[in-house]
Amino acid sequence: MPSTPNTSMPSVMIAIDPHKRSWTAAAVDARLQPLATIRVPVSRDGYRTLLRFARRWPDTAWAIEGASGLGAPLTVRLRQDGFTVLDVQAKLAARVRLLSTGHGRxxxxxxxxxVGVAAHTSSSLTTAEIDSATTALRALxxxxxxxxxxxxxxINRLHTVLTHLIPGGASRDLNADRAAALLRTVRPRDTAGKTLRALAADLISELxxxxxxxxxxVHDIEMAVKACGTTLTELHGIGALMAAKIVSRVGSIHRFNSPAAFASYTGTAPIEVSSGDVVRHRLSRAGDRQLNYCLHVMAITQIRRDTQGRTYYLRKRANGKSHSEAMRCLKRRLSDTVYRQLLNDANTTT
Known part of the structure; x- marks a missing residue:
């Protein structure tokens, strides 16, 4: 396990592993030792039991794995009652478990x-902030x-069925209209063929x-993005869907005290792997992978158009960086751009 606790944290962390029907809590002290555990149902009584459990220690804080996902209902209740909640990413907790003496069991x-150990030892955790608009957008x-x-x-099932009905099957760009046109050319007479044709027709209707x-x-998402007032769609490479993903997964941008903290959260902060006189960086697998995907799409779009992102990418390539290295640099730069845009949106609305 990591052995360097974060001394700025309270002495005991009430760490939660959330599920749909239960919350499992562990009290972990500053020495990274578990003091007690409890499992309660996801209900009002379960929440009250958790609060009584936490009151056994005078100096506590709350940490939830996936505070905006499965842990969102508990996060909302704790925030409404005035508690600060730290959002622990699942990958961070999994890494702690892998390095523990339990060998990843x-x-x-x-x-x-x-989750408790990760909350004590990590210096890059953010405070969970959930509002109704963000929750609704993420649900959409x-x-x-x-x-x-x-x-x-x-589509995959339809491909399989059509393979048995049509020599060579269907093309890769299959859709409902193309499948229906192909099916009209088939008139099987045997029982198996008739059954497969009926199944294909059902799949086309389902499609x-x-x-x-x-x-x-998609229409609901576009309306929700307009209603939330974000200007992310003004950035080249971000449409309504990407903007919705970013806004719903980031929540309050004020959780991040710098562009570097935001880049760490999006997984675009490169990790140094230098050796001797060779200074290199590799891709970070940490952070929110959905946000990382949004920035990747944004980077690819900018490279394919006459944009500042393309100019920056080509300059990095001219300086001797590989495609992957130049892409990592561009995604890190775009992370800063998104951070500033979100910050400006937040400051404008307040």
């Missing part, structure tokens, strides 16, 4: 202890992502329904 209690984005995932699965629901979800 997983249980709810061990996960909660790992996740709903759209789930629909897209289901659509992909349906059309998913397309309509995805279009509605």
């Amino acid at each position: 997983k249980s709810d209690e061990a996960d909660a202890v790992s 984005v996740e709903h759209r992502d789930d629909l897209v995932k289901t659509r992909t699965q349906t 059309r329904g998913l397309d309509r629901r995805i279009d509605k979800a």
Whole structure:
């Protein structure tokens, strides 16, 4: 386990491993030792039991793994009652568990202890801030992502069925209209062929329904982005969907005291791997991967257009950096740009 506690933290961390139906809490002291654990149901009584559990120690703070995800309901209640909540990323807690004496063995209690150790030892944690608008926006984005995932699965199943009906199957860019046109050319006479054709027709109908629901979800996201007043869409490479993902996952930009802290959260702060006289940096696998993906899309879009991002990227390549190294530099620069835009939005509304 890491052995350097953060001395600015309270003496005991009440760390939570949240699930849909239960919260597992561990009290971890400044020596990184677990004092006690408890598991309660996700309910009003469970919340009260957690508060009584925390009152056993006079100097405490709360830390939740995924405070804006599965831990959001508990985070909201704690924030409403005036408690400060630290947001511990799942990867950070997993790294602590892997380095522990338990050799990565997983249980709810061990996960909660790992969250507590991570909260004590990490200097880059942010305070969880959740408001209703951000929660609603994140729900819309996740709903759209789930629909897209289901659509992909349906397309894959349709490809498999059409392979049995049409020699060579269908092309990769399959959609409902193309599939329907292909199906009209098939008139099987045997039982298996008729069954497969009926199944393909059902999948096409399901695909059309998913397309309509995805279009509605995209429209709802666009309306929500306009309503929240963000100016992220003014940046080249960020559309309504990317803006929604960034706003919903970042929450309050005031949680980050500098562009460097924000870059660490987005996973765009490079990690030095120098040796001797050779100074190099590698990609950071830490941080929020969804935010990192948004910045990656933004970087790719800017490189393909006549933008300042493309000019910066080409300058890095001319200085001898590889494509990957130049991309990492550009994403770090774009992280600062997004940070300033979010900060300006927040200061304008206040």
